[in-house]
Amino acid sequence: MSRREQERNFRQELILRAAARLLEERSADAVTMEDIAREAEIGKGTLYQYFSSKDDLLAHLLCRQLEETARQVQERCLGQGDGSTTVKELVALHYRLYRRHARVFLDLLRRQLDGTLEPGVFNRLRDSHRHYASVATAVLAQPAVQECLVDRNPARMTRVLTNIVKGFVIGELESNETEPPADNLALLQRVVEGGIIVREKRG
């Protein structure tokens, strides 16, 4: 990678971090490109040298994190001895992923539903999701994991797990302003333990 490219990547990274900082407080719709530029301490026009559009920027944010998490899942959840622990680790990683980027995720979901997402951006998102799903599915397809799952179809189990995590994160977001956020991860883990992982290993 040339110095040019390195610098470029670094700048892009800085922008994404600035955006992420803002998106922890407000929804993606309430953060303007100008806000992001100001936070990143660059000019508004410069953003468009790194990202072709706002959606593109948001998608990058999500994809980068999706891929980073996929990497972590591969490292920590493949080839581990204990199936139950592996699943819990997977859930924990996924939970953290969505916890950090729920707003971006919801905003892109909305645009996707409205069909206002550019095809390029849409495809990048879809591919990242698929890649992540395939990694998670590989984890759940491991024999040590299989023997402790209630359902032998790993793709279906992946969907179930990610759905549950999403639901808990959404629940947290909702309650954030009414009640103090509870220790949702622990609760989530308990649900997974009871609902996904069988109590006794199957013969």
Place this chain on the structure above:
Amino acid sequence: MSRREQERNFRQELILRAAARLLEERSADAVTMEDIAREAEIGKGTLYQYFSSKDDLLAHLLCRQLEETARQVQERCLGQGDGSTTVKELVALHYRLYRRHARVFLDLLRRQLDGTLEPGVFNRLRDSHRHYASVATAVLAQPAVQECLVDRNPARMTRVLTNIVKGFVIGELESNETEPPADNLALLQRVVEGGIIVREKRG
């Protein structure tokens, strides 16, 4: 209730139904007040005689459905003999509720996160949610239900159930455009069965 009030309520109802029809196809952001007025076959300005703002209208839509569902829950899930069936019925009702109004729900959530929700609207939403939660909690607090739950805290169990349902609905929305929508309710029920309801009645 005077004739005036009756007429008023009827009109309001018609508007809400018109809005609901549009919101089944597009996200709340992609539906303008003008669209709703046209669909309801009334003037744009008239909307504001029934609802103080767009958010107010959306909140009404959600609240009305929340309360309608709460009523159904009370009817069908209180005083039934079998705990497990009761829980499944509760899940089914809740699932249907979110399935129909996911877009509105997500849009209001976004605005709530941005803090751009008027206090009045915010409070109405919060109250309806609480009311619904209290009904659901009452259902889960029934002795026949308690003895089949993994956790004896009914409020916590309510949160868990609603979270899981939300997650499955979001998952459906996401996949709607990539994969054929699976029979998610059945899958959801199985998860609840395994993860929430204990296999053998406790002591």
Place this chain on the structure above:
Amino acid sequence: MSRREQERNFRQELILRAAARLLEERSADAVTMEDIAREAEIGKGTLYQYFSSKDDLLAHLLCRQLEETARQVQERCLGQGDGSTTVKELVALHYRLYRRHARVFLDLLRRQLDGTLEPGVFNRLRDSHRHYASVATAVLAQPAVQECLVDRNPARMTRVLTNIVKGFVIGELESNETEPPADNLALLQRVVEGGIIVREKRG
């Protein structure tokens, strides 16, 4: 026509006049929608209730004038006795038309060349041009006119006449800032007299 429609047409007319006023001074590109709104003493958004886009507004301006001129041409240039006078009158009307709207005309031409004109707007323009051309051609096809033209093809003659007029107007625009505008119409008429109208009646 209902009172509503009348009012609407009147407002539209006022806006077009305001736009025309500004476009006499600056090119269409240098006049913003906000400028037009201010000149018409209405809100920026209101413009979009009368015209779907800036191009639409400009096209209306041109089409309206094109049709008005076509009407005048029909009145004054059909059924007149003298062919030569008829042609000169046609040229005068056309000259006045382009003189007033050269900037709009050039701006729409540019957009047409770039292919950035919406199809609807493009079609409206094309149709108006064709209509005008057909009226002019009808004028030139009259026997009294035919016998004094150098070329018997009236469609071709129409093109020639309009081209010459355009050229003279462009020439005026160019020189406007360097030399005092000469009496171009007289010069134009002389050219037409010599180049288009035969000296002696044929046959």
Place this chain on the structure above:
Amino acid sequence: MSRREQERNFRQELILRAAARLLEERSADAVTMEDIAREAEIGKGTLYQYFSSKDDLLAHLLCRQLEETARQVQERCLGQGDGSTTVKELVALHYRLYRRHARVFLDLLRRQLDGTLEPGVFNRLRDSHRHYASVATAVLAQPAVQECLVDRNPARMTRVLTNIVKGFVIGELESNETEPPADNLALLQRVVEGGIIVREKRG
């Protein structure tokens, strides 16, 4: 001319040719400085070492061509025996000039009308035009030409000729997208022959 200057001129020439290539397809407004830099295979910033602004570049393009055409006019239209042939050659050269650069010409005209042309650029343009006009006027002032013109004022005749040519080119641009482009030059020549050149030499 030093080697430095020669190299500089050569580079400038390459840039102008690159720009001309792009401007044959799109209007000057639709061609960005970046496009030109890419086409010329140089850096964007480098353009500004050769031309002080986009308008300056466009003006150079036009002026260069104007001067080149002026040279050709001098070569081919001065000292020829036949007046009528001389005029037709002049028209043909002028037609080719505008045919190639109509977009640039229109764009600069627009800017001139808006008063957004820098004085330096404006002056260069004006001077080139004047120079060209003086050459054309010299051609028309030749005795052999004079005796076949309808009007003895050569400056006025120059204006008439250039105007007619401009009109025909504009007409072509307009129709390019609606009708097949006709053989306009021949038509133009015929008009000139009839309208400008007298049929019999004046006594």
Place this chain on the structure above:
DNA sequence: CATGAATGAGTTTTCATTCAT
């Protein structure tokens, strides 16, 4: 009460030009 015309704040994006390397 019903209406819909009027409003203008707010956002994304483009692109000529500058300047540090």
Place this chain on the structure above:
DNA sequence: GATGAATGAAAACTCATTCAT
């Protein structure tokens, strides 16, 4: 001299809300 990354001004357009009729 050459480069291209950075800049920010500018403009079209949308839509929730208001208000005169």
